[in-house]
Structure formats: structure tokens, C-alpha cells
Amino acid sequence: MxxxxxxxxxxxxxxxxxxxxxxxxxxxxxxxxxxxxxxxxxxxxxxxxxxxxxxxxxxxxxxxxxxxxxxxxxxxxxxxxxxxxxxxxxxxxxxxxxxxxxxxxxxxxxxxxxxxxxxxxxxxxxxxxxxxxxxxxxxxxxxxxxxxxxxxxxxxxxxxxxxxxxxxxxxxxxxxxxxxxxxxxxxxxxxxxxxxxxxxxxxxxxxxxxxxxxxxxxxxxxxxxxxxxxxxxxxxxxxxxxxxxxxxxxxxxxxxxxxxxxxxxxxxxxxxxxxRELRSRVDAMSASALRVAEHLAGRGDVVEVFYPGLPSHRTHHLARRDMWLVDSDGPGREAVNRFGFLLGFRPAGGVPAAHGVLDRLRLFWRANNLGQVKSTATIPAIGTHQQIAGDDPVPPDMIRLSVGLEHADDLIEDLDQALTGSGVPGPAEPAADRAE
Missing domain, CATH: 3.40.640.10 (Type I PLP-dependent aspartate aminotransferase-like (Major domain))
Incomplete structure (x- = not known):
């Protein structure tokens, strides 16, 4: 810091x-x-x-x-x-x-x-x-x-x-x-x-x-x-x-x-x-991301969750060894594992379900950036990895979440309503954007 x-x-x-x-x-x-x-x-x-x-x-x-x-x-x-x-x-x-x-x-x-x-x-x-x-x-x-x-x-x-x-x-x-x-x-x-x-x-x-x-x-x-x-x-x-x-x-x-x-x-x-605030910000974002990942992993309508903080993740053992909040240890304090702010999940129902969940999100911003103070969501297969679709190991029904500084309870509530279909799609894009 x-x-x-x-x-x-x-x-x-x-x-x-x-x-x-x-x-x-x-x-x-x-x-x-x-x-x-x-x-x-x-x-x-x-x-x-x-x-x-x-x-x-x-x-x-x-x-x-x-x-x-x-x-x-x-x-x-x-x-x-x-x-x-x-x-x-x-x-x-x-x-x-x-x-x-x-x-x-x-x-x-x-x-x-x-x-x-x-x-x-x-x-x-x-x-x-x-x-x-x-x-x-x-x-x-x-x-x-x-x-x-x-x-x-x-x-x-x-x-x-x-x-x-x-x-x-x-x-x-x-x-x-x-x-x-x-x-x-x-x-x-x-x-x-x-x-x-x-x-x-x-x-x-x-x-x-x-x-x-x-x-x-x-x-x-x-x-x-x-x-x-x-x-x-x-x-x-x-x-x-x-x-x-x-x-x-x-x-x-x-x-x-x-x-x-x-x-x-x-x-x-x-x-x-x-x-200047990188450490405290990443600490808070990572703590919320872990809560979100654990919540999604416990839902029956989620097929798979990608997050290194979960024991089910293939590289969890490496994350436990290598990812530590810097200077979190000290006199009377144990070092703290933090696993980052990015995670992904696959909702049950395949690609149509993933598109529907993304459209129903109200708090998450549908955007291709990550690491921001505002939480964002995208489907890499149609966004960040579209140019290599078909050759990429990323599942086409995967939703990527970048967890920001909103309260974790609010993010979880937004995901729950989007997954259950109880919400309504987000506002339509402006006509100029649709034309592009």
C-alpha cells in the first residue's frame, strides 16, 4: 500500500x-x-x-x-x-x-x-x-x-x-x-x-x-x-x-x-x-467474488463455476499457494488468500439460457471490460473471444463476471433474479448502437 x-x-x-x-x-x-x-x-x-x-x-x-x-x-x-x-x-x-x-x-x-x-x-x-x-x-x-x-x-x-x-x-x-x-x-x-x-x-x-x-x-x-x-x-x-x-x-x-x-x-x-488504492480495492473485490462464486456453485441451475478460490477448480492448489493479499500477514495476523475479482459460470440450459440470464441482469453492467469498480458481465464467446470462436476452449454458454465494489448481497440478488427468470430484460440499446 x-x-x-x-x-x-x-x-x-x-x-x-x-x-x-x-x-x-x-x-x-x-x-x-x-x-x-x-x-x-x-x-x-x-x-x-x-x-x-x-x-x-x-x-x-x-x-x-x-x-x-x-x-x-x-x-x-x-x-x-x-x-x-x-x-x-x-x-x-x-x-x-x-x-x-x-x-x-x-x-x-x-x-x-x-x-x-x-x-x-x-x-x-x-x-x-x-x-x-x-x-x-x-x-x-x-x-x-x-x-x-x-x-x-x-x-x-x-x-x-x-x-x-x-x-x-x-x-x-x-x-x-x-x-x-x-x-x-x-x-x-x-x-x-x-x-x-x-x-x-x-x-x-x-x-x-x-x-x-x-x-x-x-x-x-x-x-x-x-x-x-x-x-x-x-x-x-x-x-x-x-x-x-x-x-x-x-x-x-x-x-x-x-x-x-x-x-x-x-x-x-x-x-x-x-x-494508489489497488490493494484495498482488490481485497474487497476478491472477497465479494468468492462469496458470489460460492453462492453460484450452490445453485442447482448452475452447471459449472470457474473460480480459483473454489476447491473444485483445477488450479485451486496453485491459487492457494501463490495468491496472497500482499502484507496481510504480520504480528498476530495470518496471511490471507485472495483469489481475484473475475469468475465465470454456465447456467443450465446452454447458450439460450446464458443469453437470457445476461439480458435479465439489472445491477451488473453488460460490458466487455473487467477489473472496474462497477461489476460487469459478458459472454466471452460473443464478446472478448468472438474473433477466435470455434477454436477457443471457452464454453459458448459461459458468462464472465467481473465483481466490483457493490455490496455482495446486491450482486447475488441480481444473479438470483436473472437465473430464475423473475426479472425483465435490461433496457434496449440506443438505436445508434444497434445500427453498429
Whole structure:
């Protein structure tokens, strides 16, 4: 909590900004220089400065420092971060540099298939079909042997979501990290659904972590953003020394600068405001999500519930081991397991029933975002995963719930009336929206 509130903006830094208690928003695209020599030295990296917004911005830098501090907490390594325009930009920037043909003509990647739909599209379509990268999806993400037999001398990285969207499956990070170290390739984990409040993959052995800051980190729903956080001094085969020494710094100095996927300082400023309460917010949302999941699991008209906090979930044992509310232990206190704010369920009756339940929800917002203070519901097969429908392991009748900060009793009451059919469908969409 202290790291989220303070970040790198301390008393000394505040004194340089007229004592402002909050990080100032530098809504400017460029920096003025007092002389040609100052311009040259700053652009060359010989003195402190930010030069031009595509290369950096002070407000964006405050957010990068804060995210690195949160994800690097209790990690025995130096850690740095680069923030991006969106979570998908973070995923692309975290993976693309490893696919250079300069270090091998036929690169391949090994990944868990339990991934967000757009991630699958990037790997299969943008990398595989358009650039000839071999994409090797493991059949069982919990089988380390399954991962290992797909790795060869041209494999560039291992990739997984933990927990995954929307089936909230975890992977066993420590043995996967050991496997990646033996192969001298990075293990990249998308930990958006856990957030640093519940799990820090770098502490479990991962090399690189990605987040969509649009989700729980930016729970007000006002800004989009992403982050790449990496440990320094990675031992990587056939990769440039600069990349391995400080991957996030390498992204800022090269790919991000050249390709322009930089975060707006205004968005960074709003995300800084949201991220301060990350721990307490995720704690409350997760506690409510567990209550909702347990309630749904007890209903006879619900076929299946997907939530790692339930003993019936396939990766419950990993969640019990790895997902803890940060700093919940202490003198006289036991550490508290928290299992996140996302869950899914399948109502009896198949796809028509799922559509009917979604339409009858009154309190949940029918929306494809997650991690917000407002609870949302969607059917991934027609929303977040529509572009890969038919090839995706997500059931077509699954409803995904993102539990926000409403009272859990109110959310449960809304779900009960929607499941029993006692409610009425929500208001029709505006005509302009229907036309789209």
C-alpha cells in the first residue's frame, strides 16, 4: 500500500514542484533546452531529461516507477518497467523483440492456450500467419513435460496468463521458470487478473510480467494503459546484451521510441490516482467474488463455476499457494488468500439460457471490460473471444463476471433474479448502437 501511495514521488521530489502532494501532470509533448549542448547531452542520455514525449515524459515516468516498485516488491533482483498505450501494446512489446530474424531465421514460441482472445490473435495471425513465426500451443498448461517437449533451439520465449481470462486458470510458475532458465529464454507472464496486490510472478521466478493497466489498476475506467515489468540481467541466448541487461529500458530507448506506442501523460496521471488504492480495492473485490462464486456453485441451475478460490477448480492448489493479499500477514495476523475479482459460470440450459440470464441482469453492467469498480458481465464467446470462436476452449454458454465494489448481497440478488427468470430484460440499446 505504501509503495502504491508514494511511488517515486517523495518529499524531495515534491519540493521541486512547489510542494504539490500529487505528481504533476506534464501535459506537454516536448522539453525546452537552455542551450544546444544541453539538448545534445540530454538526447544522448548523458544528463537527466525527457526530450520529447515519444521518448519519455515525467508523469509517465512516475507511473513506471510505481508499477516497477509494486511488481518488484519482495523480488531479489533489480526491476524496471515501461508503460504503454494499452495492455495489448504491452503484450506485443514484451514479445516482439525476441522474434528478430537476426538471431535465427525460423523463430517459434511456446504458449498456454488459456489466453485472452486478442493475445491469441497476435500470436496466431500477426506473428504466425503474417510473419512466419512458429506458434506452439501446449495441450495441458499444467504439464511441465508438455511445455518442455515443444522447446527447441529456435524457441524464443514461454508465455502464459496466470490467472487466465476468462477461465481463471493458473500455471505453475516456478517449474516453468526453471525450464526457461535451462533453455536460456524468458518466461513471460500476463498477471493482469492477479495484480501485484495478490501475486508477483517475478518473485516466483518469471522474467517478464505484463499488465493491462486498463483493468484493476485503472479501476475508475477513465484511461487505457499497459505495462511491461522485467528483472535486470537476464541470461538469454542469442539476444543483444542491451536487451538482456534492462529489458524495460531497452523497450523505452528503442522499440517504443521508434514505433510510438507511448502512453499519454494524462492517462498516466489518472492511472496514478487509481493505482494508489489497488490493494484495498482488490481485497474487497476478491472477497465479494468468492462469496458470489460460492453462492453460484450452490445453485442447482448452475452447471459449472470457474473460480480459483473454489476447491473444485483445477488450479485451486496453485491459487492457494501463490495468491496472497500482499502484507496481510504480520504480528498476530495470518496471511490471507485472495483469489481475484473475475469468475465465470454456465447456467443450465446452454447458450439460450446464458443469453437470457445476461439480458435479465439489472445491477451488473453488460460490458466487455473487467477489473472496474462497477461489476460487469459478458459472454466471452460473443464478446472478448468472438474473433477466435470455434477454436477457443471457452464454453459458448459461459458468462464472465467481473465483481466490483457493490455490496455482495446486491450482486447475488441480481444473479438470483436473472437465473430464475423473475426479472425483465435490461433496457434496449440506443438505436445508434444497434445500427453498429
Amino acid at each position: 505504501t509503495l502504491a501511495v508514494r511511488g517515486s514521488y517523495d518529499h524531495e521530489e515534491a519540493a521541486r514542484h512547489l510542494g504539490s502532494l500529487s505528481e504533476p501532470a506534464y501535459l506537454a509533448t516536448a522539453q525546452h533546452f537552455g542551450s544546444a549542448e544541453t539538448m545534445r547531452a540530454t538526447a544522448a542520455g548523458e544528463r537527466e531529461g525527457w526530450v520529447y514525449a515519444r521518448r519519455g515524459n515525467p508523469t509517465v515516468g512516475y507511473l513506471e516507477d510505481t508499477v516497477a516498485a509494486l511488481e518488484g516488491y519482495q523480488v531479489d533482483a533489480e526491476v524496471s518497467a515501461a508503460v504503454t498505450t494499452t495492455g495489448m501494446a504491452a503484450i506485443t512489446l514484451a514479445t516482439m523483440p525476441f522474434l528478430s530474424s537476426a538471431v535465427g531465421a525460423r523463430p517459434n514460441i511456446v504458449a498456454s492456450p488459456a489466453c485472452y482472445g486478442s493475445t491469441v490473435m497476435v500470436f496466431d495471425k500477426r506473428y504466425g500467419e503474417e510473419r512466419g513465426v512458429g506458434v506452439r500451443w501446449v495441450e495441458d498448461p499444467l504439464s511441465v513435460a508438455d511445455w518442455e517437449r515443444r522447446i527447441d533451439e529456435d524457441t524464443r520465449f514461454l508465455y502464459a496468463e496466470s490467472p487466465s481470462n476468462p477461465t481463471v486458470q493458473l500455471v505453475d510458475i516456478p517449474p516453468l521458470a526453471a525450464l526457461a532458465r535451462r533453455a536460456r529464454i524468458p518466461l513471460i507472464i500476463d498477471a493482469t487478473l492477479a495484480t501485484p496486490a495478490l501475486m508477483r510472478p517475478l518473485a516466483l521466478g518469471a522474467d517478464i510480467v505484463v499488465h493491462s493497466l486498463t483493468k484493476a489498476a485503472g479501476a475508475s475506467g477513465r484511461s487505457m494503459g499497459g505495462a511491461v515489468i522485467a528483472r535486470h540481467d537476464l541470461d538469454l541466448r542469442r539476444q543483444p546484451a542491451e536487451l538482456a541487461a534492462d529489458f524495460a529500458g531497452y523497450l523505452r530507448r528503442g522499440p517504443m521510441r521508434d514505433m510510438g506506442s507511448v502512453l499519454s501523460p494524462f492517462n498516466a496521471w489518472t492511472l496514478l490516482a487509481d493505482i
